[in-house]
Amino acid sequence: MTASENSLAKAAAALRxxxxxxxxxxxxxxxxxxxxxxxxxxSEVLNPLVFFALVITLFPIGISPDPALLAAIAPGxxxxxxxxxxxxxxxxxxxxxxxxxxxxxxxxxxxxxxxLALAKVAVHWLLTGLPLALMAPVLxxxxxxxxxxxxxxxxxxxxxSASLSxxxxxxxxxxxxxxxxxxxxxxxxxxxxxPVLIFGAGAVQAAILGDGVLAHLAILGxxLALAxxxxxxxxxxxxxxxxxG
Amino acid sequence: xxxxxxxxxxxxxxxxxxxxxxxxLDIRAGEIVRVEGPNGSGKTTLLKILSGQLADYEGELFxxxxxxxxxxxxxxxxxxxxxxxxxxxxxxxxxxxxxWYQALSGEKPGxxxxxxxxxxxxxxGFEDVPAGQLSAGQQRRVALARLTLTPRALWVxxxxxxxxxxxxxxxxERRLVEHARSGGCVLVTTHHELTPCAELRRIRLGGGGADxxx
Numbered sequence: 001m002t003a004s005e006n007s008l009a010k011a012a013a014a015l016r017x018x019x020x021x022x023x024x025x026x027x028x029x030x031x032x033x034x035x036x037x038x039x040x041x042x043s044e045v046l047n048p049l050v051f052f053a054l055v056i057t058l059f060p061i062g063i064s065p066d067p068a069l070l071a072a073i074a075p076g077x078x079x080x081x082x083x084x085x086x087x088x089x090x091x092x093x094x095x096x097x098x099x100x101x102x103x104x105x106x107x108x109x110x111x112x113x114x115x116l117a118l119a120k121v122a123v124h125w126l127l128t129g130l131p132l133a134l135m136a137p138v139l140x141x142x143x144x145x146x147x148x149x150x151x152x153x154x155x156x157x158x159x160x161s162a163s164l165s166x167x168x169x170x171x172x173x174x175x176x177x178x179x180x181x182x183x184x185x186x187x188x189x190x191x192x193x194x195p196v197l198i199f200g201a202g203a204v205q206a207a208i209l210g211d212g213v214l215a216h217l218a219i220l221g222x223x224l225a226l227a228x229x230x231x232x233x234x235x236x237x238x239x240x241x242x243x244x245g
Numbered sequence: 246x247x248x249x250x251x252x253x254x255x256x257x258x259x260x261x262x263x264x265x266x267x268x269x270l271d272i273r274a275g276e277i278v279r280v281e282g283p284n285g286s287g288k289t290t291l292l293k294i295l296s297g298q299l300a301d302y303e304g305e306l307f308x309x310x311x312x313x314x315x316x317x318x319x320x321x322x323x324x325x326x327x328x329x330x331x332x333x334x335x336x337x338x339x340x341x342x343x344x345w346y347q348a349l350s351g352e353k354p355g356x357x358x359x360x361x362x363x364x365x366x367x368x369x370g371f372e373d374v375p376a377g378q379l380s381a382g383q384q385r386r387v388a389l390a391r392l393t394l395t396p397r398a399l400w401v402x403x404x405x406x407x408x409x410x411x412x413x414x415x416x417x418e419r420r421l422v423e424h425a426r427s428g429g430c431v432l433v434t435t436h437h438e439l440t441p442c443a444e445l446r447r448i449r450l451g452g453g454g455a456d457x458x459x
Contacts, residue, residue: 022351029348033337040336101330104298109349110321116349244300 026111027119034123037096044092045127048085052132055081056139067144074143075204078153079160079197082132086161087193089128090168091185093120094176094239103176107243114232117239121169121231129161149207152217159220160200166224166231167192173238196223247309248274248323248398248430250295255304257290264290265450268304274398277421277431279439282450288434289329289403291450295432296326296401325397327405331388335377339368339387342376343394350395362394363387367413382408392420398429406437 038045059077060070097103106116136157137150145153171189175181203216252270256263264287272278280288293299295306297313297320306313308320333342343359352358363372366386376384385408392400400421406414418440421431425444439445 022348025348025354026351029345029354033334033341033345036341037334037336096334099330100334101328101332102334104326104328104330105332105346105349107298108296108321108324108326110318110351111349243298 023111023115026109027115030106030116030119031123034120035126038123038127044089045131048089048128049131049135051088052081052085052135053139055084056142060142070143071146071208074140074145075149075153075208076201077143078136078140078145079157079201079204082136082157082161083164083193083197085132086128086164087168087186087189089124090165090172090189091175091182093124093169093172095172098176098242103239104243107239113236113239117169117173117235118232121165121235124169125162125165129165130158132161133157145204146208149204152207152213153204156200156203156217156220159217159224160196163196163220163224163227164193166227166235167196170231170234170238173235173242175242176239177242196220199223248428249307249309250399250430250432251307251310252295253305253307255291255294255302255306257287257294257299257302259287259290270295270448272430272432274428274430275425275444276446277425277433277439277442277444278446278448280432280434280448280450286451288450292326292401292403292432292434296324297321298326320399323398324401325391325395325399326401326403327388327391328403331384333376333384333387336375338373338375339363339379339390340372342387343390346391347394350397352395358394359390362390365393366390367416380408382410382413385409386413389417392424400424400429400431400433402431402433402435404434404436406435 056078059073063069063073094103097106107113109116133154136153137145140150140153168185168189171185172181174188175185178184199216199219203213203220206212206216250270250272252268255268255270256266258264268291270278280291282288290299294302297306297317308316313320333339334345337345340356340359340363343362344354347354347359360369360372363369366389368383368386368390371379371383376387379387385405389405389409405417409417414437421433421439422442422444425431433439
């Protein structure tokens with residue numbers, strides 16, 4: 001063996017003790033990769049938004065154009081439609097990664113899986129929850145939602161949909177190994193969505209009636225804080241179970 | 246600490262059938278270990294168990310003489326696993342695909358290293374074409390570029406020769422031998438006949454047990 005070959009041998013055989021400190025780099029790269037991927041598959045991003053707009057458009061036609069009636073049901077209706085739209089898009093959260101083998105690679109990195117999964121959920125919220133929250137006030141006009149509740153509607157949806165993305169991702173991770181996990185996913189996560197729905201719609205209702213908006217928003221914030229601290233760990237554990245199967 | 250992957254009385258059951266039983270392995274630096282056996286004999290399952298992806302097995306695994314449970318962090322920091330599915334995103338270009346892997350593995354991000362890795366697998370000129378428009382063999386080459394991009398001591402490769410052309414196969418074989426000679430270690434399944442060399446060792450699966458060194 002020549003000297004250069006010797007040095008090569010040392011380089012390759014040198015075992016790494018601990019993973020490098022590239023956690024922030026890895027999370028940022030995952031965030032960026034998922035954003036680029038989603039923006040290249042625009043139809044998938046637009047699907048939930050179109051669904052949301054369609055449902056809200058059809059309601060006045062189907063029920064009655066009476067502004068008083070629509071205004072009464074608007075908060076609940078907007079929230080339910082947004083929740084279902086977010087649920088629709090959840091199934092694909094880990095599906096593509098599972099199919100092409102990137103998910104195994106994600107699980108085999110020395111970086112903490114929970115934080116990498118959190119990056120994926122953040123992208124889901126940025127491209128689903130946030131646009132839904134921004135769209136809702138515009139659709140609220142069609143339901144003659146009383147003026148003064150638009151800002152609360154957008155804030156409650158922005159906060160609430162982040163919790164929905166986090167909770168939903170647990171279900172998506174649990175069902176990613178199943179070929180038809182869509183229905184099971186809905187059944188798994190819908191019961192957990194109910195508190196978010198109650199306080200989200202409640203916030204808008206309170207804004208219309210003119211009392212206690214902050215209390216509702218505070219509870220939504222508390223739910224988000226809880227989901228933010230616990231859901232990533234649950235998502236990571238669920239992904240491990242799915243890959244093990 | 247030295248590179249050493251051991252398995253003691255490893256057994257795995259699938260659908261009331263033993264894929265393998267009492268399998269003892271001792272894989273050290275400088276070896277190429279080829280796992281062979283007919284379709285369905287559990288080659289991929291064995292590789293997944295040895296790379297820490299499946300927990301559904303009996304027996305013990307050791308990495309550098311420490312139980313795998315304790316040594317998992319250090320094991321993962323030294324592992325490069327290429328599975329059946331190449332793990333290449335169709336909507337991303339080869340450079341973008343590699344950028345993600347580079348960041349995940351904690352390497353210093355750098356486009357020069359990615360270019361060099363693509364050059365190594367003969368994909369120069371395709372670096373900005375979405376991987377979905379590349380052929381199956383070229384997509385596999387994108388995955389194989391990680392061998393150069395992220396230096397790791399232990400390579401676990403599941404059917405790495407799939408869809409690769411003859412020149413590519415020869416180059417990859419040379420690459421495996423080079424890695425073993427430089428103190429690394431390769432664990433590979435393939436139906437392709439590897440050129441015999443001093444580093445090569447075989448493990449045969451199928452028939453309920455395994456014999457070492459046929």
